[in-house]
Amino acid sequence: MGEAVRVKDLSVWYGSQKALDNVSITVPRGSVYAILGPSGCGKSTLLRAINKLVLLRDGVRVEGEVRVFGVDVYRDPRGEEVLARVGMVFQTPNPFPHLSIYDNVAIGPRLRGQSKGRELDELVRWALEKAGLWEEVRDRLRKPASELSGGQQQRLCIARALALRPGLLLMDEPTANLDPLNAARIEELVKELSREITIILVTHDAEQAQRLARRGALLFMGRVVEEGLLSGILSRPYSKVLQALVAKCRVAGGDGEATEPLLP
Ligand SMILES: Nc1ncnc2c1ncn2[C@@H]1O[C@H](COP(=O)(O)OP(=O)(O)O)[C@@H](O)[C@H]1O
Numbered sequence: 001m002g003e004a005v006r007v008k009d010l011s012v013w014y015g016s017q018k019a020l021d022n023v024s025i026t027v028p029r030g031s032v033y034a035i036l037g038p039s040g041c042g043k044s045t046l047l048r049a050i051n052k053l054v055l056l057r058d059g060v061r062v063e064g065e066v067r068v069f070g071v072d073v074y075r076d077p078r079g080e081e082v083l084a085r086v087g088m089v090f091q092t093p094n095p096f097p098h099l100s101i102y103d104n105v106a107i108g109p110r111l112r113g114q115s116k117g118r119e120l121d122e123l124v125r126w127a128l129e130k131a132g133l134w135e136e137v138r139d140r141l142r143k144p145a146s147e148l149s150g151g152q153q154q155r156l157c158i159a160r161a162l163a164l165r166p167g168l169l170l171m172d173e174p175t176a177n178l179d180p181l182n183a184a185r186i187e188e189l190v191k192e193l194s195r196e197i198t199i200i201l202v203t204h205d206a207e208q209a210q211r212l213a214r215r216g217a218l219l220f221m222g223r224v225v226e227e228g229l230l231s232g233i234l235s236r237p238y239s240k241v242l243q244a245l246v247a248k249c250r251v252a253g254g255d256g257e258a259t260e261p262l263l264p
């Protein structure tokens with residue numbers, strides 16, 4: 001078994017603003033791990049620090065250590081190789097709208113020169129099947145991704161991530177912009193995928209976290225205030241207060257999310 005991710009004393013600054021303060025979490029392999037907390041507490045920053053996406057922003061400073069499958073991704077030259085097997089799914093489905101359904105899934109392997117021809121066709125099909133989208137798109141693989149519904153687009157983004165054959169999948173509120181039916185489909189998918197892939201799931205929704213994950217962390221103002229079994233975390237009185245706060249933020253409009261380039 002062992003650990004998929006170990007974050008130790010991680011701090012992240014955007015300019016002079018500290019967004020993460022000495023965060024430490026341990027994510028076991030082969031599980032779903034939930035990151036909870038109110039809007040603005042640093043959930044997305046933590047996820048983006050794990051795959052180094054935060055470094056795309058100007059003026060970001062990172063201190064501390066992130067190990068993914070044992071490799072220190074900020075210091076070890078093998079970090080790039082390890083991160084090539086880390087997928088990411090964002091809050092707003094963000095396929096490349098002008099690219100075809102097929103090309104959206106094929107883009108990662110193509111950029112890495114990993115497969116082509118029939119092998120690539122098979123990989124695309126496999127990823128779409130895993131993402132529960134194949135049956136709906138098999139007859140229109142060459143159509144632009146923009147023709148898909150929101151829920152389908154999110155499953156396409158999951159397929160795009162899966163085409164990289166990730167050992168770790170980072171999901172940032174993947175159901176926040178979906179209707180309940182599509183959200184439920186994604187939840188089923190998370191359950192299914194977690195048999196083979198470690199998943200870190202950022203979510204607003206404590207109930208969703210409990211349906212999907214056994215362990216997790218609760219963040220507040222850039223700090224981990226609780227880590228461990230969700231059943232324990234969510235039974236503590238102040239966790240309930242925080243969750244109430246989360247509910248309020250949602251009514252007020254919830255998180256914003258900046259869209260970012262995603263592929264290597
Ligand atoms: N690119 C950025 N530049 C400056 N501040 C940022 C940036 N991204 C996030 N922040 C700030 O960092 C804090 C954590 O944000 P974020 O990680 O997005 O939280 P969450 O995902 O929990 O809503 C917030 O105060 C937010 O305003």
Ligand SMILES: [Mg+2]
Nearest residue numbers: 043044255257
């Ligand atoms: Mg966020």
